[in-house]
Amino acid sequence: MPYRDLYEICQKQSLHIPRNFIKSEVLRLTGKEKIRVVCTDSDPSLCRGMFISFGNNESNIARQCGCDVIVLARGMNRCWQRIVYIKELMHLFDAHAESTFGGHEFDTLLSEMSGAETPTRSPQWRSEIKAFWMALACLCPEDKRINFMELRKSGKIDDYSIALQLRIPQQYVPRLFQQNYGLIIQEILNNGS
Template structure:
Protein backbone atom coordinates (compact mmCIF):
# COMPACT_ATOMS: atom_id res chain seq x y z
CA UNK A 1 0.00 0.00 0.00
CA UNK A 2 1.36 3.39 -0.88
CA UNK A 3 0.53 6.75 0.62
CA UNK A 4 3.07 8.15 -1.85
CA UNK A 5 0.89 7.03 -4.78
CA UNK A 6 -2.25 8.48 -3.19
CA UNK A 7 -0.45 11.73 -2.38
CA UNK A 8 0.72 12.03 -6.00
CA UNK A 9 -2.88 11.67 -7.23
CA UNK A 10 -4.14 14.26 -4.73
CA UNK A 11 -1.51 16.80 -5.80
CA UNK A 12 -3.09 16.89 -9.28
CA UNK A 13 -6.63 17.57 -8.02
CA UNK A 14 -8.51 20.84 -7.85
CA UNK A 15 -9.82 21.84 -4.44
CA UNK A 16 -11.88 20.73 -2.76
CA UNK A 17 -10.26 17.36 -3.42
CA UNK A 18 -12.90 14.73 -4.15
CA UNK A 19 -13.40 12.08 -1.46
CA UNK A 20 -14.53 9.68 -4.18
CA UNK A 21 -11.19 10.06 -5.97
CA UNK A 22 -9.30 9.47 -2.71
CA UNK A 23 -11.33 6.41 -1.72
CA UNK A 24 -11.26 4.96 -5.26
CA UNK A 25 -7.49 5.45 -5.43
CA UNK A 26 -6.98 3.70 -2.08
CA UNK A 27 -9.05 0.78 -3.33
CA UNK A 28 -7.03 0.64 -6.57
CA UNK A 29 -3.59 0.78 -4.96
CA UNK A 30 -4.30 -1.53 -2.04
CA UNK A 31 -5.87 -4.37 -4.02
CA UNK A 32 -9.36 -5.72 -4.54
CA UNK A 33 -9.77 -7.20 -1.04
CA UNK A 34 -9.57 -3.75 0.59
CA UNK A 35 -12.75 -1.72 0.40
CA UNK A 36 -13.17 1.31 2.64
CA UNK A 37 -16.64 2.60 3.46
CA UNK A 38 -17.72 5.56 5.55
CA UNK A 39 -20.72 4.84 7.76
CA UNK A 40 -22.50 7.40 9.97
CA UNK A 41 -22.68 6.30 13.60
CA UNK A 42 -23.28 7.68 17.06
CA UNK A 43 -20.14 7.78 19.16
CA UNK A 44 -20.06 6.98 22.85
CA UNK A 45 -17.38 9.63 23.41
CA UNK A 46 -17.36 13.27 22.42
CA UNK A 47 -13.61 12.90 21.76
CA UNK A 48 -14.13 10.31 19.02
CA UNK A 49 -14.97 11.80 15.63
CA UNK A 50 -14.15 8.73 13.58
CA UNK A 51 -12.72 5.25 13.85
CA UNK A 52 -11.03 2.84 11.49
CA UNK A 53 -11.87 -0.85 11.74
CA UNK A 54 -9.11 -2.88 10.20
CA UNK A 55 -9.57 -6.07 8.19
CA UNK A 56 -9.62 -9.15 10.35
CA UNK A 57 -10.77 -7.27 13.45
CA UNK A 58 -12.76 -9.84 15.43
CA UNK A 59 -15.07 -7.33 17.12
CA UNK A 60 -18.81 -7.72 16.59
CA UNK A 61 -18.87 -4.33 14.87
CA UNK A 62 -16.21 -5.22 12.31
CA UNK A 63 -18.17 -8.39 11.61
CA UNK A 64 -21.05 -6.24 10.41
CA UNK A 65 -18.95 -5.18 7.42
CA UNK A 66 -17.88 -8.61 6.21
CA UNK A 67 -14.31 -8.23 7.44
CA UNK A 68 -13.62 -5.28 5.13
CA UNK A 69 -11.92 -2.18 6.48
CA UNK A 70 -14.53 0.33 7.55
CA UNK A 71 -14.54 3.92 8.67
CA UNK A 72 -17.13 4.92 11.25
CA UNK A 73 -17.92 8.61 11.49
CA UNK A 74 -19.68 10.10 14.54
CA UNK A 75 -22.96 11.74 13.71
CA UNK A 76 -23.71 15.32 14.72
CA UNK A 77 -20.54 16.83 13.24
CA UNK A 78 -20.42 19.50 10.57
CA UNK A 79 -19.91 18.35 6.99
CA UNK A 80 -16.31 19.68 6.96
CA UNK A 81 -15.58 17.78 10.20
CA UNK A 82 -17.04 14.56 8.76
CA UNK A 83 -15.04 15.06 5.55
CA UNK A 84 -11.78 15.57 7.44
CA UNK A 85 -12.48 12.63 9.79
CA UNK A 86 -13.13 10.31 6.83
CA UNK A 87 -9.81 11.15 5.18
CA UNK A 88 -7.89 11.09 8.46
CA UNK A 89 -9.28 7.63 9.28
CA UNK A 90 -8.61 6.48 5.72
CA UNK A 91 -4.91 7.09 6.40
CA UNK A 92 -4.91 4.15 8.82
CA UNK A 93 -4.93 1.74 5.87
CA UNK A 94 -1.22 2.66 5.62
CA UNK A 95 -0.44 1.90 9.28
CA UNK A 96 1.90 -0.85 10.32
CA UNK A 97 0.19 -3.64 12.26
CA UNK A 98 1.61 -2.40 15.60
CA UNK A 99 0.01 1.01 15.07
CA UNK A 100 -3.50 -0.39 15.49
CA UNK A 101 -5.30 -0.38 18.82
CA UNK A 102 -6.51 -3.90 19.56
CA UNK A 103 -8.66 -3.67 22.69
CA UNK A 104 -11.16 -1.30 24.26
CA UNK A 105 -8.70 -0.66 27.12
CA UNK A 106 -5.94 0.24 24.64
CA UNK A 107 -8.38 2.57 22.89
CA UNK A 108 -9.15 4.38 26.16
CA UNK A 109 -5.41 4.82 26.84
CA UNK A 110 -5.00 6.17 23.30
CA UNK A 111 -7.80 8.70 23.82
CA UNK A 112 -6.32 9.84 27.10
CA UNK A 113 -2.84 10.25 25.63
CA UNK A 114 -4.12 12.19 22.64
CA UNK A 115 -5.58 14.82 24.98
CA UNK A 116 -2.92 14.68 27.73
CA UNK A 117 0.46 13.68 26.30
CA UNK A 118 2.38 11.22 28.51
CA UNK A 119 6.10 10.99 29.13
CA UNK A 120 7.87 10.02 25.91
CA UNK A 121 8.69 6.49 27.13
CA UNK A 122 5.04 5.77 27.98
CA UNK A 123 3.39 6.56 24.65
CA UNK A 124 0.66 4.04 23.80
CA UNK A 125 0.73 2.17 20.50
CA UNK A 126 -1.09 4.15 17.86
CA UNK A 127 -0.58 7.66 19.26
CA UNK A 128 2.05 8.60 16.66
CA UNK A 129 -0.12 7.00 13.99
CA UNK A 130 -3.02 9.26 14.99
CA UNK A 131 -0.86 12.37 14.76
CA UNK A 132 0.67 11.39 11.41
CA UNK A 133 -2.78 10.59 10.02
CA UNK A 134 -3.77 14.24 10.55
CA UNK A 135 -0.80 15.45 8.49
CA UNK A 136 -1.31 12.76 5.85
CA UNK A 137 -4.97 13.76 5.48
CA UNK A 138 -4.09 17.44 5.18
CA UNK A 139 -1.44 16.55 2.58
CA UNK A 140 -4.24 15.08 0.48
CA UNK A 141 -6.97 17.63 1.10
CA UNK A 142 -4.68 20.59 0.40
CA UNK A 143 -2.22 19.92 -2.44
CA UNK A 144 1.22 21.41 -1.67
CA UNK A 145 1.10 24.08 -4.39
CA UNK A 146 -2.24 25.28 -3.04
CA UNK A 147 -0.92 25.14 0.56
CA UNK A 148 1.96 27.42 -0.41
CA UNK A 149 -0.40 29.79 -2.24
CA UNK A 150 -2.70 29.94 0.80
CA UNK A 151 0.32 30.60 3.06
CA UNK A 152 1.38 33.58 0.94
CA UNK A 153 -2.16 34.97 0.80
CA UNK A 154 -2.62 34.47 4.55
CA UNK A 155 0.70 36.21 5.33
CA UNK A 156 -0.27 39.11 3.05
CA UNK A 157 -3.72 39.46 4.62
CA UNK A 158 -5.49 38.56 1.37
CA UNK A 159 -7.34 35.57 2.80
CA UNK A 160 -8.74 34.51 6.16
CA UNK A 161 -8.46 31.14 7.88
CA UNK A 162 -12.22 30.68 7.52
CA UNK A 163 -11.98 31.19 3.75
CA UNK A 164 -9.25 28.53 3.52
CA UNK A 165 -11.41 26.13 5.53
CA UNK A 166 -14.37 26.81 3.22
CA UNK A 167 -12.27 26.33 0.07
CA UNK A 168 -10.89 23.00 1.32
CA UNK A 169 -14.13 21.96 3.04
CA UNK A 170 -12.31 21.19 6.29
CA UNK A 171 -12.89 22.41 9.85
CA UNK A 172 -11.43 25.81 10.75
CA UNK A 173 -9.83 24.11 13.78
CA UNK A 174 -7.31 22.19 11.63
CA UNK A 175 -6.34 24.92 9.17
CA UNK A 176 -3.53 26.21 11.41
CA UNK A 177 -1.80 22.81 11.11
CA UNK A 178 -1.37 23.44 7.37
CA UNK A 179 0.92 26.36 8.13
CA UNK A 180 2.97 24.88 10.95
CA UNK A 181 6.74 25.22 10.78
CA UNK A 182 7.26 21.49 10.16
CA UNK A 183 4.12 20.60 8.18
CA UNK A 184 5.84 20.17 4.80
CA UNK A 185 8.62 18.08 6.35
CA UNK A 186 6.16 15.81 8.18
CA UNK A 187 4.07 15.25 5.05
CA UNK A 188 7.24 14.56 3.03
CA UNK A 189 8.34 12.07 5.70
CA UNK A 190 4.98 10.29 5.33
CA UNK A 191 5.34 10.22 1.53
CA UNK A 192 8.78 8.64 1.88
CA UNK A 193 7.91 6.28 4.74
CA UNK A 194 4.61 4.96 3.39
CA UNK A 195 5.69 4.29 -0.17
Protein backbone atom coordinates (compact mmCIF):
# COMPACT_ATOMS: atom_id res chain seq x y z
CA MET A 1 0.00 0.00 0.00
CA PRO A 2 2.15 2.87 -1.26
CA TYR A 3 0.24 5.74 0.38
CA ARG A 4 0.44 4.08 3.78
CA ASP A 5 4.19 3.79 3.20
CA LEU A 6 4.41 7.50 2.33
CA TYR A 7 2.32 8.40 5.35
CA GLU A 8 4.64 6.41 7.64
CA ILE A 9 7.72 8.03 6.11
CA CYS A 10 6.24 11.50 6.64
CA GLN A 11 5.46 10.70 10.28
CA LYS A 12 9.20 10.46 10.94
CA GLN A 13 10.05 13.85 9.41
CA SER A 14 10.64 17.20 11.04
CA LEU A 15 7.97 19.88 11.01
CA HIS A 16 8.58 21.32 7.55
CA ILE A 17 8.61 18.48 5.05
CA PRO A 18 10.01 19.71 1.71
CA ARG A 19 7.80 19.08 -1.27
CA ASN A 20 10.73 17.66 -3.23
CA PHE A 21 11.23 15.07 -0.50
CA ILE A 22 7.58 14.04 -0.79
CA LYS A 23 7.85 14.02 -4.57
CA SER A 24 10.88 11.73 -4.56
CA GLU A 25 9.17 9.34 -2.13
CA VAL A 26 5.95 9.28 -4.17
CA LEU A 27 7.88 8.54 -7.36
CA ARG A 28 9.83 5.78 -5.62
CA LEU A 29 6.72 4.21 -4.09
CA THR A 30 4.69 4.34 -7.32
CA GLY A 31 7.54 3.24 -9.58
CA LYS A 32 7.30 6.38 -11.69
CA GLU A 33 10.48 7.82 -13.16
CA LYS A 34 9.41 11.44 -13.30
CA ILE A 35 6.60 13.96 -13.16
CA ARG A 36 6.65 17.43 -14.69
CA VAL A 37 5.22 20.67 -13.38
CA VAL A 38 3.76 23.16 -15.81
CA CYS A 39 2.64 26.62 -14.68
CA THR A 40 -0.16 28.38 -16.50
CA ASP A 41 -1.68 31.84 -16.39
CA SER A 42 -5.08 30.39 -15.48
CA ASP A 43 -7.09 32.16 -12.81
CA PRO A 44 -6.35 30.49 -9.43
CA SER A 45 -9.84 31.38 -8.22
CA LEU A 46 -11.20 29.06 -10.91
CA CYS A 47 -8.57 26.31 -10.92
CA ARG A 48 -5.46 26.18 -8.76
CA GLY A 49 -4.09 23.00 -10.23
CA MET A 50 -4.72 19.67 -11.85
CA PHE A 51 -3.08 16.33 -12.44
CA ILE A 52 -2.83 15.04 -16.01
CA SER A 53 -1.97 11.40 -16.40
CA PHE A 54 0.39 10.32 -19.16
CA GLY A 55 -2.28 7.69 -19.88
CA ASN A 56 -4.76 10.42 -20.85
CA ASN A 57 -5.03 10.05 -24.61
CA GLU A 58 -6.66 13.45 -24.96
CA SER A 59 -3.82 15.38 -23.36
CA ASN A 60 -1.24 16.94 -25.64
CA ILE A 61 0.69 18.33 -22.68
CA ALA A 62 1.31 14.90 -21.11
CA ARG A 63 2.33 13.48 -24.49
CA GLN A 64 4.74 16.37 -25.08
CA CYS A 65 6.26 15.98 -21.61
CA GLY A 66 6.40 12.20 -21.91
CA CYS A 67 5.13 11.71 -18.37
CA ASP A 68 2.43 12.63 -15.88
CA VAL A 69 2.04 16.38 -15.40
CA ILE A 70 0.97 18.64 -12.55
CA VAL A 71 -0.46 21.92 -13.80
CA LEU A 72 -0.30 24.85 -11.37
CA ALA A 73 -1.82 28.30 -11.68
CA ARG A 74 1.02 30.80 -11.68
CA GLY A 75 -0.69 33.44 -9.50
CA MET A 76 -0.54 31.51 -6.21
CA ASN A 77 1.75 32.24 -3.29
CA ARG A 78 4.23 29.61 -2.08
CA CYS A 79 1.91 28.12 0.54
CA TRP A 80 -0.84 27.65 -2.01
CA GLN A 81 1.59 26.20 -4.55
CA ARG A 82 2.86 23.78 -1.92
CA ILE A 83 -0.52 22.37 -0.87
CA VAL A 84 -1.85 22.22 -4.43
CA TYR A 85 1.32 20.54 -5.71
CA ILE A 86 1.29 17.90 -2.96
CA LYS A 87 -2.45 17.31 -3.38
CA GLU A 88 -2.05 16.79 -7.14
CA LEU A 89 0.94 14.53 -6.51
CA MET A 90 -1.33 12.27 -4.43
CA HIS A 91 -3.17 11.36 -7.65
CA LEU A 92 -0.24 9.11 -8.52
CA PHE A 93 -1.76 6.76 -5.93
CA ASP A 94 -5.16 6.73 -7.66
CA ALA A 95 -6.71 3.50 -8.84
CA HIS A 96 -7.45 3.39 -12.56
CA ALA A 97 -11.18 3.94 -11.93
CA GLU A 98 -10.42 7.17 -10.05
CA SER A 99 -8.50 8.76 -12.91
CA THR A 100 -9.98 11.24 -15.34
CA PHE A 101 -8.97 10.13 -18.83
CA GLY A 102 -11.28 12.07 -21.08
CA GLY A 103 -13.40 15.13 -21.61
CA HIS A 104 -16.65 13.53 -20.46
CA GLU A 105 -15.16 12.44 -17.11
CA PHE A 106 -13.56 15.85 -16.65
CA ASP A 107 -16.88 17.62 -17.38
CA THR A 108 -18.63 15.37 -14.85
CA LEU A 109 -15.97 16.16 -12.26
CA LEU A 110 -16.27 19.91 -12.87
CA SER A 111 -20.06 19.70 -12.52
CA GLU A 112 -19.74 17.85 -9.24
CA MET A 113 -17.16 20.30 -7.93
CA SER A 114 -19.34 23.26 -8.83
CA GLY A 115 -22.09 21.86 -6.61
CA ALA A 116 -24.32 20.27 -9.23
CA GLU A 117 -26.74 17.77 -7.75
CA THR A 118 -25.83 14.19 -8.56
CA PRO A 119 -27.31 11.01 -7.10
CA THR A 120 -23.86 9.57 -6.37
CA ARG A 121 -20.39 11.00 -6.48
CA SER A 122 -18.04 9.83 -9.19
CA PRO A 123 -14.81 8.00 -8.35
CA GLN A 124 -12.97 11.05 -9.70
CA TRP A 125 -14.74 13.37 -7.27
CA ARG A 126 -14.00 11.04 -4.36
CA SER A 127 -10.37 10.95 -5.51
CA GLU A 128 -10.15 14.75 -5.35
CA ILE A 129 -11.39 14.77 -1.76
CA LYS A 130 -9.15 11.88 -0.77
CA ALA A 131 -6.09 13.54 -2.36
CA PHE A 132 -6.64 16.66 -0.24
CA TRP A 133 -6.69 14.68 3.01
CA MET A 134 -3.72 12.57 1.93
CA ALA A 135 -1.70 15.73 1.26
CA LEU A 136 -2.66 17.34 4.55
CA ALA A 137 -1.71 14.21 6.50
CA CYS A 138 1.70 14.12 4.80
CA LEU A 139 2.42 17.78 5.49
CA CYS A 140 1.57 17.58 9.20
CA PRO A 141 2.86 14.47 10.99
CA GLU A 142 0.41 13.17 13.60
CA ASP A 143 2.58 13.88 16.65
CA LYS A 144 3.01 17.49 15.46
CA ARG A 145 -0.74 17.76 14.80
CA ILE A 146 -1.56 16.61 18.34
CA ASN A 147 0.93 19.07 19.78
CA PHE A 148 -0.54 21.90 17.70
CA MET A 149 -4.04 20.87 18.83
CA GLU A 150 -3.07 21.11 22.50
CA LEU A 151 -1.33 24.47 22.02
CA ARG A 152 -4.27 25.76 20.01
CA LYS A 153 -6.81 24.71 22.67
CA SER A 154 -4.81 26.48 25.37
CA GLY A 155 -4.54 29.64 23.26
CA LYS A 156 -0.75 29.42 22.98
CA ILE A 157 -0.81 29.29 19.19
CA ASP A 158 -3.21 30.48 16.51
CA ASP A 159 -4.06 29.15 13.06
CA TYR A 160 -1.84 31.69 11.32
CA SER A 161 1.22 30.57 13.33
CA ILE A 162 0.46 26.92 12.55
CA ALA A 163 0.05 27.74 8.86
CA LEU A 164 3.44 29.50 8.86
CA GLN A 165 5.15 26.48 10.42
CA LEU A 166 3.51 24.00 8.05
CA ARG A 167 3.73 26.39 5.10
CA ILE A 168 0.13 25.80 4.08
CA PRO A 169 -2.77 28.24 3.57
CA GLN A 170 -4.27 29.34 6.88
CA GLN A 171 -7.77 28.39 5.79
CA TYR A 172 -6.82 24.69 5.86
CA VAL A 173 -5.41 24.67 9.39
CA PRO A 174 -8.84 24.09 11.06
CA ARG A 175 -9.23 20.93 8.93
CA LEU A 176 -6.38 19.39 10.92
CA PHE A 177 -8.41 19.72 14.10
CA GLN A 178 -11.90 18.83 13.00
CA GLN A 179 -13.47 16.04 14.99
CA ASN A 180 -13.45 13.44 12.21
CA TYR A 181 -9.88 14.08 11.00
CA GLY A 182 -8.51 10.86 12.48
CA LEU A 183 -11.37 8.81 11.03
CA ILE A 184 -10.84 10.25 7.57
CA ILE A 185 -7.12 9.48 7.59
CA GLN A 186 -7.65 6.00 9.07
CA GLU A 187 -10.19 5.19 6.36
CA ILE A 188 -7.73 6.24 3.66
CA LEU A 189 -4.97 4.16 5.26
CA ASN A 190 -7.24 1.13 5.69
CA ASN A 191 -8.63 1.23 2.15
CA GLY A 192 -5.17 1.31 0.67
CA SER A 193 -4.02 3.65 -2.05
